[in-house]
Amino acid sequence: MHPVLHDRRYLIPFRATLLPQIFTDVLVVGAGVAGLRAALAAAERGGDVIVTLKGDVQQSNTYWAQGGIAAVMDPADTVEQHVSDTLDAGGDLCNPSAVRGVVEAGPAAMTELLDWGMPVDRGAGNGPALGREGGHSCRRILHAHGDATGRALAVTLDGLARRHERIRLFENCFVLDLITDSSANPRCLGAVTHHPKYGLQVIWAKATILASGGCGQVYRESTNPAVATGDGLAMAYRAGAQLADMAFVQFHPTTLYVAGAARSLITEAVRGEGARLIDRNGHHFMPEYHELADLAPRDVVARAILDRMARTAFTHVYLDCRHIAPDRFAQRFPGFRELLRKFDIDPTVDPVPIHPSAHYMVGGVLTDLDGRTSVPGLYAAGEVACTGLHGANRLASNSLLEGLVFGRAAGLACRELLDEKPTAPAKVISDIRPSDRAELDLPDVRSSLRSVMWRQVGIQRDGDRLDEVSDMIEFWARYTLDKIFDDRAGWEVQNLLLVGALITTAAHWRKESRGTHYRVDYPQPEAAFHVHDIWHKYDSGPSPLPVDWYADEASNGPKTYRSRWGL
């Protein structure tokens, strides 16, 4: 195992009983789709809920989601087809029970959103207009304001949460670490938080739901906003939770490639409307790579673009939208058109320069179908979690749906802890000696990590290069993880290093290519790796878990799965 993966338990020294104390039934870390939906469900069951978020509600992957939410709403579509598309995208590693559960819950989750007043674009007969995206065999993507679905969803859920008398939202409240007791099978008791105005605090909770999103910022090229630094993955790992499938990171094929501009995502729905990928010579190349051409799964398109860039010795390729009627384009993609206007690009006249970026963390904190993790008292939902829904690759627009379904499930499940006595302030002590090593150029460590992750642990990976990256991370970690920081910038870099080490180690272990994980030295799927890989800080390497671990549970009785975790 990578030495970084055995580093200290907490990021800072503290004595829990000496810090300001806050008590609640349920603590939710994160206010994206998963966190807000979980908070509403937990409050519905009579719990008092605190939701912490790093910034405001706009700073989440949810807010910036464009394409939409997948659900079976069209009479011509079926649950079986959505299940089958999800399994096809997942590189034979999806957990079938999770897939079926989420897909079957989709229509009810959408109906609930519509009842709550979420605005969606309407089509014939005033029913929701349904778009089609890569990997989907039917039109089943609900969208809002053209390409601002995430904003409509976040605003709807945020409004409901703020109006709920049992829910309090703590903005600018950074969670550093989950607190666990010192029993043999540590239980989550809440979290240590930091607020710029109130400083360090402890929030004690009967149940804690981790909904802190992904880790796109570990890569130099990323569609994710600045908050996506993998804090939840890192703190769960430090707290002793099992993490799964960490090698699988999805790269979005089409982000705007304009020097100086943010790597803004260009939704797949643009290709769904007929846009085509062309190289610098104007050649439409995707039909040579996959039968679905421009609507092939994301990993296939991302690798084809890299290949094309190499063959044409160029830094990017283009998205050709010139044949889409200007009125249709303006109506369907107002946000994208506005973005291009800022760079003086008219998509009805000019091909749009694009290249791939890191987009979605497929792996994460291992959960059961109710969001329970391997740590008692800790639940996880959304992008931070690994339910097995996505397998080795996520089908487009399935993640907002996953956040809704598993967020609700986790919020309802933590009802099982609400009758317990309030969590008393436990005597948790973190003793860390200050480092005597030299001052640190923190931004340099951060950007070096992000660059090497992009170059060597990105779309294409190779065993020797992964070894080198492991050594580099270990070297940087030696003089970064020993420090005690007093602000968010330092804690984020420490979390990024841990998450980078986990992704690199898992990518090195998985000697095969599957889904989003492509090894040039092992270009085919291998039967020996047809398992989920589970990472735990006290183990010397990963343990394998069968693909459908819920089916395994059913065949051996319900206790097997939980007793494997010692619950």
Ligand SMILES: Cc1cc2nc3c(=O)[nH]c(=O)nc-3n(C[C@H](O)[C@H](O)[C@H](O)COP(=O)(O)OP(=O)(O)OC[C@H]3O[C@@H](n4cnc5c(N)ncnc54)[C@H](O)[C@@H]3O)c2cc1C
């Ligand atoms: C540009 C873009 C477009 C996308 N388009 C789509 C799409 O069309 N359809 C689709 O299904 N998916 C899409 N996705 C993916 C989808 O948006 C995410 O997977 C999903 O929104 C994740 O939701 P979440 O609730 O798990 O996390 P997020 O929405 O990322 O929310 C995470 C929350 O955790 C908080 N947080 C994080 N760390 C801490 C900490 N240390 N302390 C306190 N709070 C913390 C953050 O402040 C935030 O509130 C897109 C993603 C991006 C980036």
